[in-house]
Amino acid sequence: MILKYKLLFLIIYLIHSFSGFSQKIEFGLGGGVSHFKGDISPNFNPLQLGVGANGLFRYNMSRAVSLRGQILFTSYNAKDEKTTNDFYNYRNAAAAGNILEVAAIGEYNFLDKATMVKKQDWTPYLFAGVGYSWANNKSFINGPVTKIKTPVIPYGVGVKFRFKGPLSICAEFGTRYTISDDFDLNYGLYYGKTNTPGSTVLDSKYQYGDLTRTDHYYFTNVTLTYTIFNLICPE
Numbered sequence: 001m002i003l004k005y006k007l008l009f010l011i012i013y014l015i016h017s018f019s020g021f022s023q024k025i026e027f028g029l030g031g032g033v034s035h036f037k038g039d040i041s042p043n044f045n046p047l048q049l050g051v052g053a054n055g056l057f058r059y060n061m062s063r064a065v066s067l068r069g070q071i072l073f074t075s076y077n078a079k080d081e082k083t084t085n086d087f088y089n090y091r092n093a094a095a096a097g098n099i100l101e102v103a104a105i106g107e108y109n110f111l112d113k114a115t116m117v118k119k120q121d122w123t124p125y126l127f128a129g130v131g132y133s134w135a136n137n138k139s140f141i142n143g144p145v146t147k148i149k150t151p152v153i154p155y156g157v158g159v160k161f162r163f164k165g166p167l168s169i170c171a172e173f174g175t176r177y178t179i180s181d182d183f184d185l186n187y188g189l190y191y192g193k194t195n196t197p198g199s200t201v202l203d204s205k206y207q208y209g210d211l212t213r214t215d216h217y218y219f220t221n222v223t224l225t226y227t228i229f230n231l232i233c234p235e
Helices: 002-022 086-091
Strands: 025-037 049-060 065-079 094-109 122-139 146-164 167-178 190-193 200-207 216-227
Touching: 025 065, 025 167, 049 216, 065 216, 094 146, 122 167
Parallel strands: none
Antiparallel strands: 025 049, 025 216, 049 065, 065 094, 094 122, 122 146, 146 167, 167 216, 190 200
8 A cells, every 4th residue: 555655656756847847848840041161151142042941849947048959951052153253253162962961959038938837928049059060062173062061050149939828939049160172072172163154163373272270051941840848727
């Protein structure tokens, strides 16, 4: 009999503990656009955007601090022919590929955004973390697909808004700093156009890229999240 009461007490305790813990858990899915910055695409160009999707698991440690695990999949592309720079047009370099990223990220919420009690329905926030990316790309340089693996440092800004019960929406802009210079297959070569459209030839006057700078990519997205709430029964 004593053992039964102990088991019952343990079950009630675990349910109560999970009930409080669950209020802090969020799941989310979203999508957005990416932009690549490297030797081929050193400046922002709205004609060179990729599309992607993301999923997250967020744990709200407090009303100010949140931790999240995230997975991101996005495409990217970079083409000299889509710029107005004469040097880039002559060089005529291009690269495109896909990126898979996993990351652990910390968030700092500026306003007192509550999860259960309606105190503040929105807050801007900063985020930063560490992650790892797997990418494949293809360039006019060597033709076959090249695989890339690199650590990344994601950081950026966002805003959260809870619009209905457990549902919230987040919009954010993030930069991914990498230690790789291979997303556009930069090997320090020199390239220029030939008389044949779409083809290239070595040209000592037109350097392909800068080996001293690594590549970056950016992701702007909107994510819908759901917070797990326990039911509160009135007395």
